[in-house]
Amino acid sequence: MEVFIEKENNVTIARFVGRLDTPASQEVSKSVEPILEDPSGTIVLDCKDMEYISSSGLRIFLTIRKAAASKGGNVIVKDINNDIRQVFMMTGFLNLFEIQ
Amino acid sequence: MDKAEEKKKVFRVFLVLVAAVILEMTSFIQFRALYNTARRAAQKKAEHILITSRYAILDVVEQAEQAIRDNMWIAQWCLQYPDSLASVSARIVENNKAVSGSTVALVPGYSRKFPLWAPYAYLSGDKLAYTSLATDAYNYPQQPWFTKALEKGEGYWSEPYLDEGGGNIMMTTYSKAVKDRNGKDAAVITADISLGWLWEHVGKIDSYNNAFSILVSRNGLLMVAPSDSLSMKTYLGDLAVKMEDKEHFRELEEGMISGKAGEVTIKVKHDTFHVYYSPISRTEWSMAVVVPEKEIFGDVWQMGLMAVILQVVGLLMLFFILRAMAKSWVDYQKARDSEEHMESELQIGRDIQMSMIPKDFSFPECPDLDISATIAPAKQVGGDLYDFYMRDGKLFFCIGDVSGKGVPASLVMAVTRSLFRNISALEDSPKLIVEGINRGMFDMAENEMFVTFFCGVLHMESGKLHYCNAGHNPPLVFTDHVEMLPVLPNIPLGIEPGVVFEEQTIRLHYDDAIYLYTDGVSEAENMDHDQYGMARMQAVLHERRSAQEHLNAVMSSVRSFVGEAPQSDDITMLFIHYLNHKQRTDVMEKHLILHNDIQQIPQLAGFVETIAEEKNIPQAMIMSLNLALEEAVTNVILYAYPEGTDGLVDLEAILRDDCIEFILSDGGKPFDPTATPDADITLGVEEREIGGLGIYLVRQIMDSVAYKRENNRNILSMTKNI
Numbered sequence: 001m002e003v004f005i006e007k008e009n010n011v012t013i014a015r016f017v018g019r020l021d022t023p024a025s026q027e028v029s030k031s032v033e034p035i036l037e038d039p040s041g042t043i044v045l046d047c048k049d050m051e052y053i054s055s056s057g058l059r060i061f062l063t064i065r066k067a068a069a070s071k072g073g074n075v076i077v078k079d080i081n082n083d084i085r086q087v088f089m090m091t092g093f094l095n096l097f098e099i100q
Numbered sequence: 101m102d103k104a105e106e107k108k109k110v111f112r113v114f115l116v117l118v119a120a121v122i123l124e125m126t127s128f129i130q131f132r133a134l135y136n137t138a139r140r141a142a143q144k145k146a147e148h149i150l151i152t153s154r155y156a157i158l159d160v161v162e163q164a165e166q167a168i169r170d171n172m173w174i175a176q177w178c179l180q181y182p183d184s185l186a187s188v189s190a191r192i193v194e195n196n197k198a199v200s201g202s203t204v205a206l207v208p209g210y211s212r213k214f215p216l217w218a219p220y221a222y223l224s225g226d227k228l229a230y231t232s233l234a235t236d237a238y239n240y241p242q243q244p245w246f247t248k249a250l251e252k253g254e255g256y257w258s259e260p261y262l263d264e265g266g267g268n269i270m271m272t273t274y275s276k277a278v279k280d281r282n283g284k285d286a287a288v289i290t291a292d293i294s295l296g297w298l299w300e301h302v303g304k305i306d307s308y309n310n311a312f313s314i315l316v317s318r319n320g321l322l323m324v325a326p327s328d329s330l331s332m333k334t335y336l337g338d339l340a341v342k343m344e345d346k347e348h349f350r351e352l353e354e355g356m357i358s359g360k361a362g363e364v365t366i367k368v369k370h371d372t373f374h375v376y377y378s379p380i381s382r383t384e385w386s387m388a389v390v391v392p393e394k395e396i397f398g399d400v401w402q403m404g405l406m407a408v409i410l411q412v413v414g415l416l417m418l419f420f421i422l423r424a425m426a427k428s429w430v431d432y433q434k435a436r437d438s439e440e441h442m443e444s445e446l447q448i449g450r451d452i453q454m455s456m457i458p459k460d461f462s463f464p465e466c467p468d469l470d471i472s473a474t475i476a477p478a479k480q481v482g483g484d485l486y487d488f489y490m491r492d493g494k495l496f497f498c499i500g501d502v503s504g505k506g507v508p509a510s511l512v513m514a515v516t517r518s519l520f521r522n523i524s525a526l527e528d529s530p531k532l533i534v535e536g537i538n539r540g541m542f543d544m545a546e547n548e549m550f551v552t553f554f555c556g557v558l559h560m561e562s563g564k565l566h567y568c569n570a571g572h573n574p575p576l577v578f579t580d581h582v583e584m585l586p587v588l589p590n591i592p593l594g595i596e597p598g599v600v601f602e603e604q605t606i607r608l609h610y611d612d613a614i615y616l617y618t619d620g621v622s623e624a625e626n627m628d629h630d631q632y633g634m635a636r637m638q639a640v641l642h643e644r645r646s647a648q649e650h651l652n653a654v655m656s657s658v659r660s661f662v663g664e665a666p667q668s669d670d671i672t673m674l675f676i677h678y679l680n681h682k683q684r685t686d687v688m689e690k691h692l693i694l695h696n697d698i699q700q701i702p703q704l705a706g707f708v709e710t711i712a713e714e715k716n717i718p719q720a721m722i723m724s725l726n727l728a729l730e731e732a733v734t735n736v737i738l739y740a741y742p743e744g745t746d747g748l749v750d751l752e753a754i755l756r757d758d759c760i761e762f763i764l765s766d767g768g769k770p771f772d773p774t775a776t777p778d779a780d781i782t783l784g785v786e787e788r789e790i791g792g793l794g795i796y797l798v799r800q801i802m803d804s805v806a807y808k809r810e811n812n813r814n815i816l817s818m819t820k821n822i
Contacts, residue, residue, distance in 0.1 A: 019705070022734045023698045052705075052723060054730050055793040062790060069785045083723040090800045091793055092781030 003031040010041035016050040020057035029060055039067035041074070045097075048079035053087060065096055076100050108426055116419045123411050131407070134400045142396040143363065145307055146376035146389040153302045153313065153387055154380050160198050161382055164274045164291040165255055167196040172289065175204050175278045179286045182211050186219035190228055192291055193221050200271070201292035203233055204278065207250070208241050210286050216241070222292070249275035249288045257383040260295055260323050262332055270295040270323065270332055272383070298324050302387065311391040316356050318384035326390075343368065352377065356386035365393075446507075450477065453510055456487075456517050461647070463490055466560055470677035471495075472647035474655060476620075477670045483509025484618050484670035485517050493560050496524045496533075499572065499616040499674050500553040500593075512549045515541070516593070520555070530555040530568035531603035534593070538570070542597040550594040554587075554616055563608040563680060568601050573622065577606065578613040582638055585614065608678040609757060615641060615650070616676075620669035624658045627665045632658055647675040688714055688755035696737045696747040696768075704729050704751075711753055711760060715822060725760075725820060728801035731794035732764050732773070732816060740768025740814060759803070764816045771814055772807045773798070 001024035004015040012035055020028060035043060043064060053061075061077070068075045077097040080088065088094045171192050178184045185204040192202040205218035218233035218240045233240045240246055248256040258273040271292050278287040298315060302324045305311045315324035320336040330339075336356065340349040345367040352364040352375055359379035366373050374396060377388035394401075454475075461471050473486050483502030488495060498520050502509040516537060523536035534555050541551070552572040558565045567585070571592030574584045588602045608614070617637070624632040640657045641650060651673050658671065692707045694700040708726045711717065717725070733749055741747040747768055754761040778799070779792035799805055802818040809815070 019702075021705075021730060022701050026698065052726070054727060054734070055797055056734070058793055059790050062785075062788060065785050066788075066790075083720055086720065086724065087727065087797070090781075090797065091779075092783075096785050096788065 001028060003028055005031070005034060007034075011044060012038075012041065013044045013046055015046040015048070018050070019052040020050055020060075021052060021054045022056045025054065025056035025060055028057070029063075032060060032064060035064060036067045038071075039064065039073045040071040043068055043073060043075045045075065045077045046079060047077060047081070047084060050080070050084065053084050055091075058087070058091060058093060061093070062096070074098070112419070112422045112426060115422060116415055119418055120411070120415050123415070127404075127407050127411060131400070131404050134403060135397060138397050138400045142374060142391055143376065146363075146374075146391065147378070149305055149307070149313065149389045150376065150378040150387055154378065157298070157302070157380055157385070157387075158382065160293055160297070161257070161274070163196055163198040164293050165382075167192050167199050167202075167291050168255070168274060168276050168289055170195075172276070172278065175287065175289050176280065178204070179206075179210075179278065179280050182206060182214045182217045185217065185287070186221060186230055188289070189219060189221035190230075192289075193223060193228060196291070198293050199291040200294050202290055204287050204289045205233060205240050205246060206287045207285050210280075245273045245275040245290055246288050249277050249290075250285050253277060255382075259317050259319060259321065260332065263292075263294075270298070295323065305389065308391055308395045311389060311395055314388045314390060315380075316386045316388070318357065318359075318386075320353060320357050323385065352388070356388060359384060359386060449507065449510060453514065456514060457485065458488055466490055466493075466495075468560055468678065468680040469495065470647045470679060471675065472651050473672075473674040474651045475670065475672045476655070476667070478505055478620070478667045483513050484620065484672035485513045486616070486672055486674045487517055487520055488674070488676075489521075490560075491525070492528075494528065495558040495560060495676070496520075496556075497558070497616075497674065497676065498553060498555045499575075499618065499672060500551045501572065501618040501620075501670070501672070502551050503549050505670070509549065512541075512551065512594075516551050516553070524555075524557075528557060529603060530557050530566050531601050533557075534568040534570050534590075534601045535599070538593045538599060538601070539597060541594040550592045552592045552618075556614070558608065558676065558678065560680060561682070563610075563612070563678060564605060565608050565614070566603055566605050568603045570601060573617060573619055575614050575616040576638070576641065577608075578615065578641075579609070582641060607758070610678065610680055610682075613647075613675065613677040616674040617654075618670060618672040620667075620671035621654065621658060621673060623669065624662050624671065625665055625668055626662050632661050636661065647677050650675050690714075690753040690755065692751040692753075694733065694737075694749040694751065696741040696745070696749060696766075698734065698737055700737075700749075701730055701733060704733060707751070707753070711755060715755055715760065717822060721820075721822070724801045728798045728818065728820075729762065729764075731797050732762075732818065735773050735794055736764065736766045736768065736771070736814070739773075740766050740771045742769075759819050759821045762802075762818045762820070764818070765813045767813055770809055772809075773816065774805055774807045 001016070001018040001020055004017070006013045014032060014035060018024065045061065045064070065075045075097055078100045080099065171188055174191070175185065175188050178188055188204050189202040193199055201220060201222035203218050203220040206214060208216055211217060216234040220231045220233045222229055222231070245256065245258045255274055255276045258275065260270050260272045263269045263271045272295055273290050273292050275288050275290040277285050278289050280286040302313045302315050305313060312326040313324060314322060316336055317323055321332065322330050322334050322336065323332065325331045325334070336353040340346055340353055343349040348364050348366045352366065355362045355364065356377050361378040364375045366375055372393040373390050374393060375388050375390045377386055379386045457475060461473070463469055471488060473488070475484055475486065477484065483505055484500070486499045488497035500513070500516055502512045502516065519537040519540040520533065524533045527533050527536065534553060537553065553570040554567065554572040554575060556565055556567040568590070569587035570590045574587045576582055577585045585606070586604070588604060590601045591599060622632060622634055622637060636657060637654060640653050645653065654673060655671070690707065690711055692703065694703060705726055708722055708729065712722045729751065733751065736749050747766060750765045752763040754763070773795045776792065776795050779789060779796045798818065801820070803821045804819045805816065807814070807816050
């Protein structure tokens with residue numbers, strides 16, 4: 001699992017590549033710390049190349065979402081595949097994020 | 101009447117004739133024996149009569165002779181005094197009851213004083229009287245009793261004569277010469293005896309009704325005869341002249357007069373007489389017993405007649421019995437012919453019925469099936485049915501039991517079977533087939549019969565069995581155990597039109613089987629009216645065998661249970677053994693052992709992948725299974741084992757044909773993930789808890805999740821249907 005974070009003006013784009021399973025989440029939670037430090041503006045979680053997500057991955061997503069909410073930020077989840085969409089649906093995450 | 105009938109009649113008559121000849125021959129021999137016996141009996145009887153009569157006569161004769169002997173010496177002594185001779189006569193009469201008169205008559209010229217001297221003493225009434233026989237009129241020296249006595253020199257019995265002076269009593273005189281000291285004939289001494297008593301002794305024969313005796317003197321004079329008009333007047337020779345059967349009568353006359361004994365049969369008019377004769381010594385009389393043949397052989401003839409009548413009656417009866425037997429034999433044959441006819445009709449019925457029922461149990465186009473069926477009707481044609489056939493990869497089958505037996509039941513059975521074939525050709529659903537048959541039965545003429553019916557449609561590819569039971573015995577289904585197929589309580593066919601039947605479905609797997617039967621099996625009764633029952637049936641079916649062997653085993657078990665008892669109901673069975681290899685339930689197990697390290701989690705993806713390959717699982721499910729397993733395993737890693745300790749997590753996957761069971765176990769501290777409350781997914785961002793999603797996802801993805809603690813291990817089993 002790799003995370004590529006790009007920040008341009010007010011928009012932070014985090015691109016997830018690979019499987020966001022539990023061990024990966026441990027790394028990813030460190031990788032996304034810069035985002036959590038400044039959660040204002042728009043945060044785009046690009047999931048185009050994310051194959052899989054576990055509850056620990058979801059937890060990262062939720063942490064980002066909560067942080068953004070506290071600073072008036074906006075989180076957009078982009079290009080999730082059908083399997084992940086299914087997980088989002090099961091967990092009620094579809095209602096918590098703006099999905100593009 | 102045909103020739104055979106004519107022949108039988110002739111044979112019958114011949115049979116009776118043979119019987120008659122045999123009977124008559126035996127009867128004739130018997131009759132001859134009886135005749136001879138009767139003849140000998142008559143001879144004996146006659147001899148007896150003759151002997152007793154002779155002794156009676158001789159007794160009297162002896163008395164007279166004795167009286168003379170006793171007084172002879174006195175008479176000799178008195179010769180010198182002729183005038184005392186009267187006292188000798190008187191003494192003889194007085195002392196001898198049989199003697200009614202006596203004289204001692206001097207030989208003329210023996211005494212000079214009394215040239216003719218014959219003083220006669222006799223009983224006149226009770227008193228003794230005297231007279232003299234030396235009269236010119238009588239001229240005693242010329243009388244036979246006088247001359248013959250002298251002539252013979254010994255006693256002489258005179259011819260019987262009627263005592264004209266003494267009341268016409270038949271008399272006879274015994275006379276004997278008296279010699280003087282010089283041996284010269286001096287006088288004749290006599291004793292008269294009355295023969296009146298002879299009637300008493302001789303005339304009547306008690307032992308016969310119509311027999312009689314005759315007594316004949318030495319000259320053939322009838323002394324005693326059946327008719328008074330003949331006695332003492334007629335000679336046997338005179339009678340012979342008048343007789344038709346002269347020859348035999350002469351023989352009798354000669355025999356009697358010559359003093360012989362013998363037997364003569366004489367015909368007089370229409371009657372035949374058997375005459376037995378025998379001489380009476382001393383007096384030179386002869387006596388005969390005359391017995392009518394009727395008397396001798398009356399009984400014999402009567403018995404013979406009876407026998408003949410009985411024989412005729414018997415023969416007639418024999419004839420009628422034979423005729424009746426012949427008739428009843430003809431009736432029997434007719435009845436038997438019609439019975440045979442009926443039986444052959446029933447046999448044809450059975451053949452037609454059996455031809456409706458499939459007997460070829462092989463399906464070359466479908467090797468995944470071992471099917472067998474049997475039907476044993478209680479009567480020639482039965483009301484049970486079964487049927488099966490293959491169409492479009494589906495096995496259509498049914499079993500049914502028509503209420504009642506015999507021809508009516510078989511007709512309903514035939515109708516039901518053809519309805520099944522016609523409707524199932526168009527419909528795949530057993531519910532619609534059963535409803536269609538039920539409707540069809542009401543289109544027929546009204547009848548009181550109903551049919552319990554089970555209809556099944558087995559999809560050979562998938563093993564799915566759709567079935568509809570209309571009041572029939574629940575079939576048995578064989579999986580890894582034997583149980584009754586669950587059936588809804590639908591009513592039998594033919595009771596109510598337009599009834600809605602419910603359909604059910606189960607899934608058969610490789611090597612599963614279904615066994616259908618009618619109550620003729622379970623309710624087969626033995627001599628004690630005990631029923632065969634389900635338990636015995638299930639015990640026999642317990643072993644795994646081929647379909648045909650199963651049915652043979654049940655049938656022979658039923659037959660040995662029932663024993664001699666007659667089969668009370670049709671016995672019908674159908675056994676379907678599903679052998680589609682694609683539907684094997686062989687359990688495949690996959691095993692994965694992980695350490696309690698989060699870094700081991702990626703291995704789960706590969707594990708799920710291998711399972712997916714085995715079970716051909718769609719991509720979407722692969723991911724969700726992976727997710728659920730990851731969440732469950734993570735839970736164990738994070739919570740069961742304290743941080744820093746090493747522990748193993750054991751994941752086992754049991755791959756069934758329709759589900760996958762995952763068993764996750766560990767040796768950590770007790771931890772029941774199912775006890776944690778579900779995350780509330782409806783909450784907003786701020787309220788939403790960070791944790792708690794893991795077990796929630798497991799529950800969402802898996803179809804069932806269960807936790808148990810066993811042998812100090814946490815065991816979480818999760819099942820996912822596929």
